[in-house]
Amino acid sequence: MxxxxxxxxxxxxxxxxxxxxxxxxxxxxxxxxxxxxxxxxxxxxxxxxxxxxxxxxxxxxxxKAAPAAPGAKRSVPVKYRHPETGQSWTGRGKAPRWLTSAEAEGASRDSFLIK
The missing domain is CATH 4.10.270 (Myosin, subunit A)
Structure with missing residues (x-):
């Protein structure tokens, strides 16, 4: 049926x-x-x-511009650098351990800014 x-x-x-x-x-x-x-x-x-x-x-x-490839990412300039180890961070996303531990010890985040 x-x-x-x-x-x-x-x-x-x-x-x-x-x-x-x-x-x-x-x-x-x-x-x-x-x-x-x-x-x-x-x-x-x-x-x-x-x-x-x-x-x-x-x-x-x-x-018409060619469409960007999916997943293609542009590089972001580094904003923070550790003076002794040379480790760097762009300032995006979660802060790296070296920066959070330095801040916990009393250092200012601005002291790691690249000028």
Whole structure:
């Protein structure tokens, strides 16, 4: 019974799709007629349209920047450096152990700033 129901619903949907496709095609006719009428009015040839469309397409493609690779990260300049060990930190994320232990001993974070 489920199979029969599925088949009937599928057939009904396919029939509706065909009906909508015919309606869409019927809508195109007047639009194309209007475009052709305007082209004749302004003495525009299909070659003119093709050339203009090609220029537009290449112009748009030239402006688009390549998308960044997923996971690509840019480097961040180092902001803090330990004077004795040379260890560094950008200032982003969790503070490193060498910095937190130095702060616990009373040192100021600003004393490790790179100037």
């Amino acid at each position: 489920v199979q029969a129901s599925y088949t009937a619903i599928k057939h009904k949907i396919e029939k509706e799709i065909l009906k909508l496709q015919r309606q869409a095609e019927a809508l195109r006719g007047p639009v194309i007629a209007s475009i052709v009428k305007t082209m004749r009015e302004y003495d525009i040839t299909p070659d003119d349209v093709s050339a203009a469309y090609a220029k537009k397409s290449t112009h748009v493609r030239a402006k």
